[in-house]
Amino acid sequence: MYTAPELVCPAGNLPALKVAVDHGADTVYMGLKDITNARNFAGLNFDFKxxxxxxxxxxxKNCKVLMAINTYAQAGLTHQWHKAIDTASELGVDAVILADLGMLAYAHQTHPHLRLHLSVQGSATNYEAINLAYELFGIQRVVLPRVLTLEQVKQVTKHTDVEVEVFGFGSLCVMVEGRCLLSSYVTGESPNTHGVCSPAKFVRWEQTPQLMRSRLNNILIDQYGSEEPAGYPTICKGRFMVQDETYYALEEPTSLNVIDVLPELIKMKVSAIKVEGRQRSPAYTAQVTQVLREAIDLAVKDPDGFKTSTKWHQVLAKVSEGQQATLGAYSRPWK
Structure with a gap:
């Protein structure tokens, strides 16, 4: 019998938190209603109450709660990030997820009892960086960026005592998390400091008789036919004209789905599998949590005999971004 990795699920708001817990999450992660949170969308997130x-x-219900304070503090405003960490400690969360080294230092020194996780926004892609963060701040878990192959993940788990958390389902990012400057280039506001890739104040929708156009700070990101589903405008997933051809020049919308490789992740002793999507609906959270719960439990019981269910893939396909799924960087057969 292998040890089951924690199933870590998104809680964009209180209803999403509750359905994640009720559908089998071991852990949920949340954020506050401010710029300390990398999913700082209007209408989402939590106040103290x-x-x-x-x-x-x-x-x-024996489910742990993590607080994401995973943007980078700005000069003159560090008190906001300090306050968020203090609030997380006061609330009694099971861990805080931090990216900023200064905030890791503050939390380590001010709240020594508080468990610290290094955020994917911290962009630690090798075990040397992870071990350094452990030595300096006592981190107990790292969330790996979605740019590593399975073999590279395995090398990380072999060379660190820090718990390793990987993404298992949800929207993919073509960038190395924590290093994206695309939104900053277009809007002047970086997702690493203001919490969202496309701040709502810059988003515009234009309805024409034939098309729906989406713009970010007046730059045309995409346009959709009357029967075509329209995605939220982000630079990396827009369609652009390149040498007289219009297509997804950077990244086609798709979702990560690791169900097929769960036995490999379990055997390499990954500590947690994370579902992306705090900006998604409670229905999304419920469906993905339930499927991943069933899949992980079966994979742990018999990794060698594990077989995926057609039903699982059908359910996840309905909530996948772009209605398609991939193993992303985990699978690079040419390397």
């Missing part, structure tokens, strides 16, 4: 309720609900 709703966070208190959500944490109590999760803990009552």
């Amino acid at each position: 709703s966070a208190t309720e959500g944490i109590a609900y999760a803990h009552k």
Whole structure:
């Protein structure tokens, strides 16, 4: 019998938190309603009252809660990030997810009892960086960026005692997390500091008789026919004209799905598998959590005999970005 990795699920708001807990999450992750949170969308996230309720609900059902404080503090505003860490400690979360080295230092020194996870936004892609963060700040888990192959993930787990968390399902990012400058180039606001790839104040939708156009700070990102599903405008997933041809020049919308390689992840002793999607609906959270719960439990019981279910893939296909799935960087057969 192998040790089951934690299933870590998104809690973009209180209803999403509750359905994640009810559908089998071991852990949920949340953020506050401010720029300390890398999913700082209007209408999402938690204030102190709703966070208190959500944490109590999760803990009552033996589910852990993580607080994402995963943007980078700005000069003159560091008190906001300090306050967020203080609030997380006061709320009694099970860990905070941090990217900024200064905030890791603050949390380590000010709240020595508080468990620290290095965010994917911290962009630690090798075990040397992870071990350094452990030596300096005592981190207990790292979330790996979605740019490593399975063999590279295995090398990380072999050379560090820090718990390793990997993404298992959700929207992919073509960039190395924590290093993207595309939105900053277009809007002047970086996703690493303001919390979202496409701040809502810069988003515009234009309806014409034939098309729906989406713009970010007046730059045309995409246009959709009347029967075509329209995605939220982000630079990396827009369609652009390149040498007289219009296509997804950077990245076609698609979702990561690791169900087929769960036995490999379990055998390499990955500590947690994370579902992306705090900006998605509670229905998305419920469906993905339930499928991943079933899949992980079966894979742990018999990794060698594990077979995926057609039903799992059908359910996940309905909530996949772009209605398609991939193993992403995990699978690079040419290397």
